[in-house]
Amino acid sequence: MSVETRKTPIWFWILAVIGLLWFGMGAFDYIATQYRLDWYMAEYTEDQLAYYYGFPAWYVATWAISVFGSFIGAVLLLMRRKLASVAFLISLFSFVIAAIYSYGFSAAFEMMGAFGAIFSVVIFLSILGYFWLARSASSRGILK
Numbered sequence: 643m644s645v646e647t648r649k650t651p652i653w654f655w656i657l658a659v660i661g662l663l664w665f666g667m668g669a670f671d672y673i674a675t676q677y678r679l680d681w682y683m684a685e686y687t688e689d690q691l692a693y694y695y696g697f698p699a700w701y702v703a704t705w706a707i708s709v710f711g712s713f714i715g716a717v718l719l720l721m722r723r724k725l726a727s728v729a730f731l732i733s734l735f736s737f738v739i740a741a742i743y744s745y746g747f748s749a750a751f752e753m754m755g756a757f758g759a760i761f762s763v764v765i766f767l768s769i770l771g772y773f774w775l776a777r778s779a780s781s782r783g784i785l786k
Contacts, residue, residue: 650722654784661716661772665709668765672709676702693753701743708736712769719776724785727776734769741766 674682675694683691697705711733718726741762744750751759779785 650784654719654779657775658716658719661719661768661775662713664768665712665716665772668709669713672706690753693749701740704736704740704743708733708740708769711736712772715772715776719772719779719785722779722785724776724780726785727773727780730769730773730776734766734773737766737769 678695683694686694711729715726715729715733718729744762745759750762754761776785
């Protein structure tokens with residue numbers, strides 16, 4: 643009986659650390675917004691602040707699930723756990739629900755402009771990419 647041990651590729655660790663930093667920034671943004679940290683929110687206009695602080699509770703919860711789902715997914719990648727793909731999938735679904743509300747039923751584009759819309763696409767593609775990474779790493783035996 644032989645036990646095969648496979649060394650985790652360096653590219654995986656690099657992407658996992660980048661993901662942790664990227665999604666960690668998203669988690670910090672959520673916390674700073676919810677706690678209304680003055681130094682963090684100072685760049686926004688009064689209208690933008692009213693928009694961010696006026697989100698319905700279900701939207702805030704959906705945003706939290708998306709943000710912390712992706713952050714937990716990144717932590718699980720570093721722990722080499724297959725559950726990372728589930729965390730990213732939950733995050734992806736939550737993000738899509740939040741984006742539909744933001745761009746379809748609220749004034750997101752008016753408040754954030756083209757940059758905000760482009761940044762939302764970047765976030766979507768990031769979550770999708772890390773979901774794919776977790777699935778791919780699982781199928782290659784990198785995640786357990």
